[in-house]
Amino acid sequence: xxxxxxxxxxxxxNKKQNSVERPDGRKADETRPIVAEVGIIPNADGSAKFAxxxxxxxxxxxxxxxxxxxxxxxPSKGVLRCDYSMMSFSVKDRIRPGxxxxxxxxxxxxxxxxxxxxxxxxxxxxxxxxHINILQADASTRCAGINAAAMALAHAGIPMKDMxxxxxxxxxxKELVVDVNKAEEDWEExxxxxxxxxxxxxxxxxxHMQLDGHITTEQLKEAVKLGQKAVKEIYEIQKQALxxxxxxxxxxxxx
Amino acid sequence: xxxxxxxxDDGQATGSPTSSxxxxxxxxxEIVIPGEVIGEGDLxxxxxxxxxDGKIVAVRYGLKESDSKLIKVIPLSxxxxxxxxxxxxxxxxxLTFNGWVIDIGIGENAFLSVAEVPRYVxxxxxxxxxxxxxxxxxxxxxxxxxxIDLSLKSRGLxxxxxxxxxxxxxxxxxxxIGKEGSMISMIKEETDxxxxxxxxxxxxxxxxxxxxxxxxxxxxxxxxxxxFVSGLTDEVKKFFEEEKK
Numbered sequence: 001x002x003x004x005x006x007x008x009x010x011x012x013x014n015k016k017q018n019s020v021e022r023p024d025g026r027k028a029d030e031t032r033p034i035v036a037e038v039g040i041i042p043n044a045d046g047s048a049k050f051a052x053x054x055x056x057x058x059x060x061x062x063x064x065x066x067x068x069x070x071x072x073x074x075p076s077k078g079v080l081r082c083d084y085s086m087m088s089f090s091v092k093d094r095i096r097p098g099x100x101x102x103x104x105x106x107x108x109x110x111x112x113x114x115x116x117x118x119x120x121x122x123x124x125x126x127x128x129x130x131h132i133n134i135l136q137a138d139a140s141t142r143c144a145g146i147n148a149a150a151m152a153l154a155h156a157g158i159p160m161k162d163m164x165x166x167x168x169x170x171x172x173x174k175e176l177v178v179d180v181n182k183a184e185e186d187w188e189e190x191x192x193x194x195x196x197x198x199x200x201x202x203x204x205x206x207x208h209m210q211l212d213g214h215i216t217t218e219q220l221k222e223a224v225k226l227g228q229k230a231v232k233e234i235y236e237i238q239k240q241a242l243x244x245x246x247x248x249x250x251x252x253x254x255x
Numbered sequence: 256x257x258x259x260x261x262x263x264d265d266g267q268a269t270g271s272p273t274s275s276x277x278x279x280x281x282x283x284x285e286i287v288i289p290g291e292v293i294g295e296g297d298l299x300x301x302x303x304x305x306x307x308d309g310k311i312v313a314v315r316y317g318l319k320e321s322d323s324k325l326i327k328v329i330p331l332s333x334x335x336x337x338x339x340x341x342x343x344x345x346x347x348x349x350l351t352f353n354g355w356v357i358d359i360g361i362g363e364n365a366f367l368s369v370a371e372v373p374r375y376v377x378x379x380x381x382x383x384x385x386x387x388x389x390x391x392x393x394x395x396x397x398x399x400x401x402x403i404d405l406s407l408k409s410r411g412l413x414x415x416x417x418x419x420x421x422x423x424x425x426x427x428x429x430x431x432i433g434k435e436g437s438m439i440s441m442i443k444e445e446t447d448x449x450x451x452x453x454x455x456x457x458x459x460x461x462x463x464x465x466x467x468x469x470x471x472x473x474x475x476x477x478x479x480x481x482x483f484v485s486g487l488t489d490e491v492k493k494f495f496e497e498e499k500k
Contacts, residue, residue: 046332064334066361117290119314122336125363154289154316157333157426161305161314162290202290242288242316 020172020190023183031167031179031230033251036147036241038155046156048241050148052179054138059148061156064126072127078120079127082110084145086134106142107132113146113166113199113208119159128158139182139195140168146199146208151238163238164207165231166199169223171215176223178230196220198227202235284320284485287313287328294326301327331483335361335425335455337403339395342412344420344453345405347389350381357391357405360425360455365403367393372407390415392451392459411451418449418461421472423479425456430482431475438478438488445495446471470498 026032032053041047044060051057067073084107088097110132120128130152132145146166154160170180173190180195187193194213200206206224215223241248287293293304294311303315304327313319317330337343337359345359354368369376376384385391391414393405407413423431431452432439443450448462448471458475462468477494484490 045334064361066363123334126361155332157316157330159303159314160289163288239288239291243286245286 020175020177020187022172022177024181026177028175028177029226029230031234031251032181033249034234034237035247035249036151036237037247038151038241039245044152044156046152046154046158048148048151048155050144050151050238051136052138052140052144053181054136055141055144055181056134056136057141057144057148058133058135059145059152060131061128061149061152061158062131063128063156064120064123064158065129067125067127073125075124078123078125080111080115080118080120080130081127082107082114082130082132082149084110084132084134084142086137086141090134090137106145109142109208109210110146110149114149114153114164116205116207117150117160117162117164117201118153119161122159128153128156137182139180139185140197142166142210143168143179143197143199147234147238151242154242162201162203162205163235164199164201165235165238166197166208167227167230167234169196169198169227169230170194171196171213171219171223176219176226178226196223196227198224200228200231204228284318286317286331287319288316289314293319293328294321297324299325301325303328303330330426332424332426335359337361337363337365337395337398338454339398341395341454342392342451343395343405343455344390344392344415344451344457344459345455347385347387347391350387353378355381355385357393359403359453360457363402365393365395365405367391367405367407371396371405385414390420390459392453415459418459419468419472421458421460421475423456423458423475425454427479427482428452428454428456430487431458431478433488438491441488441491442471442474446474450475473498 035051038048040049041060044062046061049058064078067079085103086095088095130149132149134141143166146164150164167178168180170177170184171194172184172187185193185195194215197210198206199208237248237250291313292310293313298311300306300311303317305312305314311326313328315328315330317328320327320329343359345357345365347355348358348364349356354366357365357367359365392412393407394409394412395403396406397404439450439452446467448460448467450471451459460468460471478491481487481490
């Protein structure tokens with residue numbers, strides 16, 4: 001879950017100074033094993049699955065279709081509508097199903113992250129529905145959701161200027177790491193954890209960024225650079241999944 | 256990387272079991288994704304592509320096809336884009352005082368005016384000719400800001416009285432019809448059915464026997480499923496041979 005506990009300034013002496021060891025032994029710029037696949041939902045016009053280790057997201061795209069309710073129609077261009085939700089069994093404590101403050105925020109954020117890349121000029125009065133479900137959550141769910149949604153949109157044949165790829169950059173104590181998991185999100189040593197979710201087009205343009213915690217301007221710039229580097233790898237996986245229509249897996253054993 | 260990465264060069268999509276056959280033409284029929292640079296230099300951007308800083312970029316997911324000069328992307332999925340002259344199959348959604356509003360499976364509704372029906376219509380009772388829920392084969396004769404105008408003034412158009420409707424993805428329609436109608440005439444021959452394929456993805460099958468209609472339906476669904484396979488006509492021939500055993 002991405003709802004953060006306040007970073008605590010720990011009074012305990014720092015065991016590992018400057019370099020933090022990640023709980024699952026990854027390198028700082030290493031993502032969790034990724035799984036990507038398109039066409040997993042035969043009923044949908046386009047669909048995709050994307051997983052970062054223990055975080056698994058599926059996305060289904062329907063449309064462009066007629067917008068209902070009618071007063072939400074836009075006569076100049078089509079509308080993108082995202083719906084993010086976590087399955088009640090996606091985490092250990094059951095999540096109450098249905099919209100919550102958090103899921104509504106992430107739905108909106110996903111819309112904004114994808115909006116610059118898609119082109120719905122040709123579909124006035126219509127809507128493209130994107131349904132994102134988190135089957136399993138181990139932090140960075142919105143990033144996995146955006147990655148799955150971008151693949152599903154492409155798979156559905158929606159005109160797109162570019163793909164969108166998302167990754168979360170974390171700051172554990174003072175160190176920047178790629179693709180935060182739950183254990184790292186709850187990091188409490190030193191300066192605590194900062195979680196920055198960001199999305200890029202394949203051209204490297206930023207479409208979305210959210211920051212949770214404390215960070216200096218210099219380090220934020222560094223984080224964006226690190227994110228740009230990390231999404232290149234993830235983009236290749238999305239690309240392969242779309243091109244081959246097969247399940248693409250990276251890394252070793254899935255955690 | 257895993258084995259899947261090696262299959263990159265096959266460039267084929269979901270569920271195509273005969274990748275060996277396709278390796279010859281993979282250079283011209285590669286699957287591309289939005290934002291991918293698919294050509295550079297002195298080329299003309301066709302459908303589904305865009306020119307950005309002298310490079311041709313795909314804006315849709317589909318098969319890349321390039322002639323000597325023109326480069327375009329044939330979509331593999333997506334909703335129907337209406338064009339003038341297309342034959343469509345739709346359902347009557349509303350009756351107005353001077354015509355019918357017909358749902359052809361896209362966001363906009365299409366309008367069929369009484370004047371475009373080549374028979375006598377009692378204006379006080381349009382339902383006599385076509386009522387709510389009836390289906391019709393029509394032609395698009397105009398697209399404007401208000402919507403799409405339909406016409407029944409042509410051969411083979413009109414209300415559908417019997418038979419069955421099969422729905423497929425509109426992007427698969429060209430494969431069902433085949434080169435110069437070769438595929439569809441083969442299905443007609445094999446099943447003894449009358450078949451009308453709407454460009455919007457609805458297919459109307461009418462036969463004397465229900466078994467024949469079902470066989471035609473099965474064949475069309477088979478084609479829609481295997482639309483990526485090259486040499487599809489032979490596959491369909493094989494399909495019929497097996498079905499007829």
